[in-house]
Each structure stands twice: as structure tokens, then as C-alpha cells.
Amino acid sequence: MIKRLLFFAFMAILPCLSNGQTQVLVDTSLEATGAGGSDWASSSLNFGTVLCDAVCGICGGPCAPHSGTWYAWFGGAGPATAEEGTLTQTFNVTTAGTGSLNFWLMLPITGVPADSLSAFLDGNMVWFKLGDDSVGYGNTYALVTVPLGAVSTGIHTIDWRGIESGTAPTVFNILIDDITITVDAGTGISDYDFENGVTLYTNYQDHILNCAFDFTERTDLIIRINDMLGREVRTGQMQNVKKDYITFNTYGLTGGIYNVTFIKKGMVFTKQILIQE
Numbered sequence: 001m002i003k004r005l006l007f008f009a010f011m012a013i014l015p016c017l018s019n020g021q022t023q024v025l026v027d028t029s030l031e032a033t034g035a036g037g038s039d040w041a042s043s044s045l046n047f048g049t050v051l052c053d054a055v056c057g058i059c060g061g062p063c064a065p066h067s068g069t070w071y072a073w074f075g076g077a078g079p080a081t082a083e084e085g086t087l088t089q090t091f092n093v094t095t096a097g098t099g100s101l102n103f104w105l106m107l108p109i110t111g112v113p114a115d116s117l118s119a120f121l122d123g124n125m126v127w128f129k130l131g132d133d134s135v136g137y138g139n140t141y142a143l144v145t146v147p148l149g150a151v152s153t154g155i156h157t158i159d160w161r162g163i164e165s166g167t168a169p170t171v172f173n174i175l176i177d178d179i180t181i182t183v184d185a186g187t188g189i190s191d192y193d194f195e196n197g198v199t200l201y202t203n204y205q206d207h208i209l210n211c212a213f214d215f216t217e218r219t220d221l222i223i224r225i226n227d228m229l230g231r232e233v234r235t236g237q238m239q240n241v242k243k244d245y246i247t248f249n250t251y252g253l254t255g256g257i258y259n260v261t262f263i264k265k266g267m268v269f270t271k272q273i274l275i276q277e
Helices: none
Strands: 016-020 022-023 041-044 071-075 082-095 096-108 117-123 124-130 142-151 154-164 175-185 188-193 198-203 208-226 232-249 256-264 269-277
Touching: 071 082, 082 175, 096 117, 096 124, 096 198, 117 142, 124 142, 124 232, 142 198, 142 208, 142 232, 154 175, 198 269
Parallel strands: 071 154
Antiparallel strands: 016 022, 022 175, 041 082, 071 175, 082 154, 096 142, 096 175, 117 124, 117 154, 188 198, 198 208, 208 232, 208 256, 256 269
């Protein structure tokens, strides 16, 4: 297995429009940067960059892009070798609104809890995955949606940091591709419950309800969505979750107030949300 030795710089960018929302990143598929562009900055302790194409090898996954030719591969150094990689873009938001980070993730070879991949917005962690947390991921890409809450106008930075501790008996490989950040000025609403570690974001335009979790310890979780007549309209279940996300499609539901109930370790709490047709 080899990884290409390259280094890239980065620059501020301009927003573009996508599906009624403002998409604020450029080179979302990493193709331009991989070919020598400067939209993303990348570093790697062992390889110079986390950006890869077919020259990097298949990593037993196989490692491959979600689309196009290029993708970001974090880890890959192998047993007894520490690795740290970064991927960064600075972007400009011209209209404040509710933000959402979306990307495709593959975890072809899991690691240990000391291995991780994290995403930071302006230095604040908004998402992370531990090396041994393979629930919902594997040898195929899965879409991950991360509610960012309110995003102000001005310059911001999205920063990915991958850590391979070198303490696992095998290599740790985790891949991302097709990264977008959308800022919605008026088609969604966020609800934060810091006490219970839950964030709800309803995107009215795309008929999506995102539930984000930030618990103090790992737990099994059941999510049930009921209308005001008590009828269950959506349900979901997650195992061994600490920081993670689940997305529900609300298309076809009658507009109105719904109860979202969370059940974990014998604890039950309910939040109300507004769903629009």
C-alpha cells in the first residue's frame, strides 16, 4: 500500500447556489485540488497529504472515491506507526442561516478507540468517529449529515483531522468524499437540548429531520416519531452510540406538530417538532 506524497495550499472561496440553499464550499469532490488546485489544504505526517487517487492502492477495503477520481484517505500508516492527517477549506458565508455539513464516509478497516476522524467548524468539533465505531459503515460509502446550527455571515473554516495512533494490530483506514456545507436562510429550524445531548434540525424544503447526539457515554437508542393522535409515523434504532446522527425523511407526512421520543437506558424524553408539508 502506498500513498502519494503531495502538499496543497488553500484560499478563500465564493458561495454558489444549490437546490434553493447556499452551498458554500468549492471543489466538493476534491477533483480540482487532487489535480493540483488549491481549494483544499491538506497535510499528512507520513504521506504529505490525505488526498488520494488510484495510485494510493486499494487498502484492503477497497479504498476508492465515492465519485470522480480523488478522495480523502485518513490513516493508512499501519501497525506501530502513528499518523495524523488534515483537510481544510476556508469559505465565505454571505447570508446567515442554519448550516448543514454533508459528506460520504467509508470505514473499510476499523481501528481502536485511540484512532479517530473529527470535523471542526471554526475550531469547534461538530462530528467525530472513533476507530472502533463501525456501526452503519463498512466497505461502501454512507451519507453523513451533520447539523451545524446557526452559521453567521463572514469567513469560516472547515477542518478535518484524522488520527491513527499506531497502537492497533492492523492498519486504520477511513475515507471521505463529496463534502458540502449548505446554509439555509429560512427553510429550517434547529432545536438544541444540551441537558439530554440531542439536537434536532428540520429542513422543511428537503423534507428531512436530522437528529444529532452528543452523549456522555455510549448507549443504545430508540427514536420514535408520533403524530398528535399517537400514531407512530417513523422509527429508528441505533446501537452503542455516543456522537452520531440519524436522518428521517418526512416527505408525505401531514403538516403539524409531532412528538419525537428518545429511549435510552431506561430513560425516556420527548421533544416536539413542527413538520411542514
